[in-house]
Amino acid sequence: MQVFASLLDALAFTPSRNAKLRLIGDYLRTTPDPARGYALAALTGALSFTGAKSAVIRGLVAERVDPELFAMSYDYVGDLAETVALIWPERPRNAPPPTIDAVVDELSAASRAEVPKLLEAWLDVLDADGRWALLKLATGGLRVGVSARLAKVALAEAFDKEAAEIEEIWHGLEPPYPTLFDWLEGKGSMPDPGAGAGFRPVMLANPLDEAAIDKLDPSAYRAEWKWDGVRVQAVSRSGEQRLYTRTGDDISGSFPDVVAGFDFNGVIDGELLVRGEGEPGIDGLVPVAAFSALQKRLGRKRPSVKLQQSSPGMIRAYDMLFDGDEDVRGGSFDVRRIRLEAWGKTAPEVFDISPLVPFASWAELTEIRAGARADGIEGLMLKLGAAPYTAGRPQGPWFKWKRAPLTLDLVVMYAQRGHGRRSSYFSDYTFGAWTEEDALVPVGKAYSGFTDKELAALDKWVRANTTDRFGPVRQVAPGLTFEVAFDAAQRSTRHKSGVALRFPRIKRIRWDKPIEEADRLETVLALADG
Amino acid sequence: MARADQKFGWLELRPGGLYCAPADIYIDPGRGVPNAIITHGHADHARPGHGKVLATPETLAIMGVRYPADTPETQGLAYGERITIGGVNIWLAPAGHVLGSAQVALEYGGERIVVSGDYKRRPDPTAAAFEVIKCDLFITEATFALPVFRHPPAEQEVQKLLTSIAQFPEQAHVLGVYGLGKCQRMLSLVREAGFEEPIFLHGALIKLTELYQGFGFDFGDVRPVAGTDKAELATALIFAPPSAIQDKWSRRFQNPRTAVASGWMRVRARARQRGAELPLVISDHADWDELLMTCKETGAEEVWITHGREDALAHALIAAGQRARPLRLAGREEEAA
Secondary structure (H helix, E strand, O other), X not given: OHHHXXXXXXXXXXXXXXXXXXXXXXXXXXXXXXXXXXXXHHHOOOOOOOOOOHHHHHHHHHOOOOHHHHHHHHHHHOOHHHHHHHHOOOOOOOOOOOOHHHHHHHHHHOOOOOHHHHHHHHHHHOOHHHHHHHHHHHHOOOOOOOOHHHHHHHHHHHOOOOHHHHHHHHXXXXXXXXHHHHHHOOOOOOOOOOOOOOOOOOEOOEXXXXXXXXXXXXXXXEEEEEEOXXXXXXXXXXXXXXXXXXXXXXXXXXXXXXHOOOOOOEXXXXXXXXXXXXXXXHXXXXXXXXXXXXXXXXXXXXXXXXXXXXXXXXXXXXXXXXXXXXXXXXXXXXXHHHHHHHHHHOOOOOEEEOOEOOOOOHHHHHHHHHHOOOOOEEEEEEEEOOOOOOOEOOOOOEEEEEOXXXXXXXXXXXXXXXXXXXXXXXXXXEEEEEOOOOOEEEEEEEOOOOOHHHHHHHHXXXXXXXXXXXXXEEEEOOOOEEEEEEOEEEEOOOOOOOEEEEOOEEEEEEOOOOHHHOOEHHHHHHHHOO | OOOOOOOOOOEEEEOOEEEEOOOOEEEOOOOOOOEEEOOOOOOOOOOOOOOEEXXXXXXXXXXXXXXXXXXXXXXXXXXXXEEEEOOEEEEEEXXXXXXXXXXXXXXXXXXXXXXXXXXXXXXXXOOOOOOOOOOOEEEEEEOOOXXXXXXXXXXXXXXXXXXXXXHOOOOOEEEEOOOOOHHHHXXXXXXHOOOOOOEEEXXXXXXXXHHHHHOOOOOOOEEXXXXXXXXXXXXXXXXXXXXXXXXXXXXXXXXXXXXXXXXXXXXXXXXXXXXXXXXEOOOOXXXXXXXXXXXXXXXXXXXXXXXXXXXXXHHHHHHOOOXXXXXXXXXXXXXXX
């Protein structure tokens, strides 16, 4: 448990992705079975214990600590598990600290009534870091900045495998994954993924290099609309239904309305959207609500019935991985498309099929793309008709071709310190537009897109023009304009300006542009209203 | 005003700080006064501008480095050496906080008061170990006076740093340390743990480290960052003041791992605020258990509590049967009376 605790502790404080990969990889390579298997299960969110609620932990600490001192401490620390881990007054016990496998085994086997005694005994023999790890593990939600995907990538890198290979077999595996580690260490064959409702690694597209488009043969490629939703995989196999994000996170719980409609057998690739109201959308399809409606649903682990009714989810299908029990990924896009369209005729109601966009030449498609500003469309996808479904991001078969971004000139209002390498630079900027009263109101925030030289110049400017400080944030005197590119503007009740920008990024620093000539809020709102 | 015939009435809180009227002398005053006893060299205790300063020779030397333009009349008092001023018997005892740090023991009218200054109970190769002095009134610090602050063994924390250096050998490690005390203690601890490579110091840490070396401490191969080749720093261990880590100064290192050694690192939110990737919980103050233990060991019938979480410590001492009050309140009561 102490080694696992050290790992969690290090992960929690390490912002760099590469450093996290190394920390996890080193741990998985050097820790014996079954401890590393349970640690991997914890990192991928595969463990849950029902009896270890925060009320249990509060009860335990209340028996040992003066309530007033606990209240002062909790108030200062701000996190229950951390407060208890630090404050716990150990009573000597004649026992060594538990191993992570013992913790997992005993917690899984324990009845609700037995859990407090178990936890109490472990809290007495672990140190503060160990107690923190134990409480995070027991109550679920490690919150150390590691996604299930990152843990799997670390595992793959540690043993020189592809992450896609891990994903492919993942669902058939159970903690502590003995067959997986045997295979990784060359002591066994690759585990069989089986026929369960597991996630299959998805195929991803590369951005299209417009300058090189003429080198591609238009007749070899198929075009689809690129939908402004969330890429998902709908799985219904062996009587099990699941909805996954493109990284394999199971979001079935957030979309019970969608999963309830998975009355089919197979694996479908598509875009998760929220049904809109009113006129049919492009190509006569069901209208799609603004991305903010989907975002709201993604944030709810258990959506209310009301929310499910006001923002119903749906899936716009564009590929097929399994047709019934048959794995069709080896077939070409064109063959899969025929199967998909055939399936679509009798598909459950939560699905519709993303249509192909016919075109004869790149010139024609360029024109179609320029005109595509309808709600819910981000641009076009190009897919090679002859290509099989290949996990990962292969170069060549799939391209995303987003529509040209919109741009505005906006005034820098606040700057914030970056993270990691950029922690000494003010590298995150909030910018605003002018209101009718000639005041600035923030409309967006962005951080990427600077060269080191630009960043240094901006940092210098921020330091010289600071008017107020709020922790890591500096307020600056209006005086600098950014040309900001973004994909869309949307009405928002969450923002003071009443509008939010989708994917804002700073295109250029306009040292030359007087701030009075920056854009006005009414212009931004007009963009949102289309 | 306090009356000398009241219990402990000969020590009072004045706007300038703790004041002993019969000796006409302040302890760690916050502003320039004619006569001051200084417990140790940290800037919140040792200020410039006093007429006459009484302190350990080490503390006087530290003040000389910090305030070269300040030239008060000084009187060095070694640990245990006694002096009588205005009928008050005064001596200094080790506080274990930093080099030269002292508790002030004062005897007058049959009462003994001990002012702890800042103190710790853990061993520190660079500071004389804390001595418990039996007394009637103990005035304690309370920097880490919450039960969540229980410092782990320093050796275990140093090992975290060495593990990271082994795991990320291609990166520089920048350790944030206060210039007086923490810097030199960490140099000693890192050397004791077997680290033999050169250690590079930020310019602000050099003078005080040289002062320690002048008192005979050996920190191995210690060099200034300034003037060192960038390539050599790229994989080195570097010490810097905590504020430099998030500032422009740190840009000279490519992609460093940042560590901070401080008792505050015990709380995650604080560690994150300070930008520490490697928080090392190493403190030069007593932790919660040690504060309680020390107050008890002095046998004091009353404890006054200053700078820190006075409320929590007072609550715990009272619950344990000792008279205790926050010094600020004690001061106000006297003013009211």
